[in-house]
Amino acid sequence: MSQAKRSVVVTGIGPVCGFGVGAKLFWDGLTSGATCIAPVVRFDASEFPCSVAAFITDEQLDILTQVPRSYRKATKVMARDIEIAVAAAAAAVASAGLTTRGTAEGQPPTISPDRVGAHIGAGLIAAEINELTAAFVTSRHEDGTFDYGQWGTSGMQNLTPLWLLKYLPNMLACHVTIIHDCQGPSNTITCGEVSAALSIGESMRAIQRGAADACLSGGAESKINPMGLLRQHFAKRTALVPAGSDGTEVVRPFTRDAPGTVLGEGGGILVLEAAETARARGAVPLARVAGFAAGHCACADTLGIDLSAAGGDVAAVLRAALADAQISPDEIDVIVPLGAAIPSSDSAEREAILEVFGARAATIPLITLVPAIGNCGAGASALAAIAAVLCLHSQTIPARRNGDGATDLDAGAAPSRSGSFKYCAVLSLSLGGQVAAIVLGRDS
């Protein structure tokens, strides 16, 4: 390269999960050892073997309070995933102290819009089935089967003209870029749990190569709907929750008898900026994005449902991220794994951590989020990165739940504690076999 890569820092964070909107609620929830997991109430999910989830209540997230007044009408075409991304972006922009079209219309923005990008990971957004079915029932044969002919002639008119726009994955970035006037490089990465980590990596590269000075980066998803829960059940990822259990003790990352994961809804946006332009505007970085790497794992089955053979490839990606950060494994003080409590996924992460950190592996504290906020899909690695940023910034590790009996790793239940943490590795692994690692450093 003709010039040194620009240094990239995090200047703002916007987590949204079952604890609510914003960094304070997120961190208070995590450090107190609370969990958002509870029986699903949005619909009757009781016939699913896993009928609990970590969800955001209407009181916690009222989308009308998250958008500028002039944008309220557009909230009608926002799927839940989009609402979460929009709320996360609002929180992140506020946290970074940025003025945008979304925070103060008509005011000059802190950063020129053409220098602001957006990389926001998304999932396969499920169509709202009540809305669809109310339209489908207008096109039924007498025997109850669907009448395609009737649907084509008139039935489909019962759907709002903009129906499709609620469900395109790039609509997360679309709404966020419109609200905050981000005209720079923009992308929507759709790789399951790894989506947000890959998005953060791409923002980092865009800033390093000079295509943008700042990016809104992360991801969001809600699988707390019938199709979302169904697909994760089919992929054998969700836990069988015993009758009578409230689900709060079900998710046990890295334990031998972990029955599976519990889904969450949530996401996060981070404001990434070039260190030089961030300092020039007087921003105080919360952490530095020191390294990034990605890869694809060997999988036992074609679709990457069984990740038990992935350990070596996860280790290779972790090592590559450390090399990108130009640090040795000895310098990592904290790890935020996916830790979904899905046996084959946990096993790959455990194997990789043991391989890369050797004898130190058992002494490096892990931050396990899924017992508290569920597995938030395309939002998961954004929330993991935000937890890492908060850990480095506050020099605190949040509490851990349910990990007693975790093998080989420091992942057991423990209260929040303070310490001295310089580098944190964030690891992510998806259904499908994508893997990514981010190294975040304390900004000093």
Added chain:
Amino acid sequence: MSPPRIVVTGMGWITPLGHDLDTVWKRLVTSSSGMAKTTRFSAGTFPTSFSAEVRDYDVAKFVADPSAHASAGLNSQFALGAAAQAWKQAGLDRSCARDMRRVGMYLGAGEGVLDSDNFVAVNLASWDAGAGKTQGKVWIREALARMSALREIEQEPNMPLAHLAREFGIRGPSYNCLTACAASTQAIGEAVDILRRGDTDVMLAGGTHTMIHLLGVTGFNRLTALSTSGSDPTTASRPFSADRDGFVMGEGSGMVILETLDHARARGAKPLAEVTGYGSSADAFRITDIQPDGRGAAAAMLGALRQAGIDPHVMRGANRGPIDYISAHGTGTKENDSIETRAVKRVFGEGARNIPMSSIKSMMGHLIAAAGAVEFISCVLSIERGMLLPTINLNKPDPALDLDYVPNHARPAQIDICLSNSFGFGGQNDTVVIRRFEE
């Protein structure tokens, strides 16, 4: 040290016009249309009852072990066929030691096809008319009984990556982006960036998609984005014509092998073309409309030209403009074609009139997420074969659209530099610059 040069060494596609480079090329230069009545589902009464479908395709002809891909949805099947062609043309199928962690993937692949019949049946069976909603318990029981686990998982948009990793043993960086109609141009651009950074030696990049299904066509019909002039489907896609009335859905996949020039040379692979520029932007305007001045589209083009070191106002000699050809996004909607024309003028000024710009969507239909990749391949073939591909069905010139759209017939030309545009619903814009390879 300047960043490495990135070359194309392999290409493949599965399209409505055929399943190999030469067959499709022949149909493109002879102005053939791939449109006909839709057969993938009962669309006879839909406002749009025609599309450009991939016909007579058998993925088993392209993969080593078809049983490993038995559950593959159409999107993954198309991806496998296109990637196998590209892999082979690049000579990557020949056995030699290779660090597969230095081989990555960046796709702009669409989600898999919804299992519409069962999905609708489950919803209808669980509908409680009195309450005006589905009953959760009944819905779950019906869904567990009727739906297939693998068919549901295959709909996740990262599944084409999983199939390609299985087929080719790829272990490097693995991405899927889904920026609607811009996705696979964006994938190619980002793959180039990963190579430039030195993170990999080889990238498999491209896209795959089909939305020719119940909810795909319903969604675009409700948006009134599709052509409804179906009396003769072959004339329905009319980009840049005054009587254009929307796009025609296509389906398929385009895949390319990109690699650093040093890596290609070291293994004796022949560069087919060089990718010299990539630009990406967001309209940040409205969810339903394109920024009317073409600001976002122009920003993507300017970004790509800047990276390629091309000044849009500098001629390369008396009769040669700054570039030789633009592969238009050219969907055939009123709005896209006029704003794209405006954006090209914004970038190239008066010189825009001298740059041929056409849309193969007039023949192949709109492959949505895969559109950019097949158009990228058509640019490389145009450079290689010295032929400008036509915009067919351009019979009623629009007075406001005054560029050279290569109407109706292919035209021989010396083509050294192409620009390929893709703009996504939602405002994501991507452009790449493709250049004849010279040592």
